[in-house]
Amino acid sequence: MHTFEFIRPADAAAAVTAAAQASTAQQGADVRFVAGGTTLLDLMKLNVETPARLIDISRLPLATVEATPDGGLKIGATVRNSDLASHPTVRRDYAVLSQAILAGASAQLRNMATTAGNLLQRTRCMYFRDTAMPCNKREPGTGCPAITGSNRTLAVLGTSENCIATNPSDMNVAMAALEATVHVQGPKGSRAVPIGDFHLLPGRTPQRETVLEPGDLVTHVTLPPPITGSQQVYLKLRDRASYEFALASAAVVITLAGGTVTRARVALGGVGTKPWRSPEAETALVGQMANATNFRKAAEAAMRGARPQTENAFKIELAKRCLTHALHTVAMS
């Protein structure tokens, strides 16, 4: 591991000022915020991340979960994933979020990992994690050996000829289905970014994963007021029963009236280069009877744009069945 300067700022403004000196907030950043450290320390040991300065934000007052005036929820950037998953309001009103967090990582990691850290979780693509290999995300222009190499776990949605890395987070998928908003404090002030706009598709710049600029500090995430009468579920399919990343997952927030779908929010994990909200599935569901035929149609719609790689064509059918089963689960509950 390269050495670094360790800084503990007095407040969020000082953290922003210190980080604003960075050349980038994306891959290759010379300044990084650290709170849980579960992704960053891992990647620093691999020399995938080599920051010269670490800014410890774990003691800033960003670790609370509070109701918002509009009836929604404000989740601090450094709330530990385990605390968020077990929060009574989250369990009651945003069950899909609690389920998604508990489907990820291990109890130890959930005790460390934070809201903002999970939002910024890096891909598990083995080429990204191995500095002996080319990788357009880690070293732009060097190529993507995953496209012709080992890509069984990688993405089928949102890929480009430069990168097919999967966003590994479970939490992000639930946040997408719940239409969360990411709040950022930066050198030019504060701004709110809908989660659908927060993560970027790889395109020609896979090294850019989010809209964050130098000095930008995620301070909290807000959720809109809960949807009265909605059914929610997170279903995760993976190679082992626990402590494994998703091959395919689905977050569903759906409202039914008299057997008809009146509102649907659907997001997929494990198959996309970013947390994959599916307006196609939502459109296919709304106004339709909640039955197996229509659930399958929605799943077909969700995966219509999927492009398989050499080893992961199975994910397309797996994701369809995952979403179909998730919809079936909530419709029967």
Next chain:
Amino acid sequence: MIEGAVPVTLRINGKEQRLLVDPRTTLLDCVRETLALTGTKKGCDHGQCGACTVHVNGRRVNSCLSLALMHDGEEITTIEGLGTPDALHPMQAAFIARDGYQCGYCTSGQIMSAVALLKEPCGPDDADVKELMSGNICRCGAYPNIVAAIQQVRRNA
């Protein structure tokens, strides 16, 4: 003195330790190398195996993925702080009674996880315990006896 070393104060197993560490020092390496508390084990060093599990302020964490500097002033418990050979923690005694290990390398991490689990929301079934213990890998495959040991302690609690 190590060049670039920075001061940190940790409370390890109830005792205050004023240390100078390289900023890169993980909590795991600090415990093992700086303080010679070698009960905590280094397995993968990437948060994937759980051998390094310790408690920070009563909660279990992977000490390999945490910098010692980030725990200034915090309470750290390692396996050495749990019990003694003459006065075992009930979980340690249960692991012996139920034969919850073979080679023993993962055992301190298993026990630290299991003790923390007692205070976490966990359902009553073996499957619930397995799910919450999935962050601790045992390559000998002692899982059934590990689960039995934990369930024994939970029943007697």
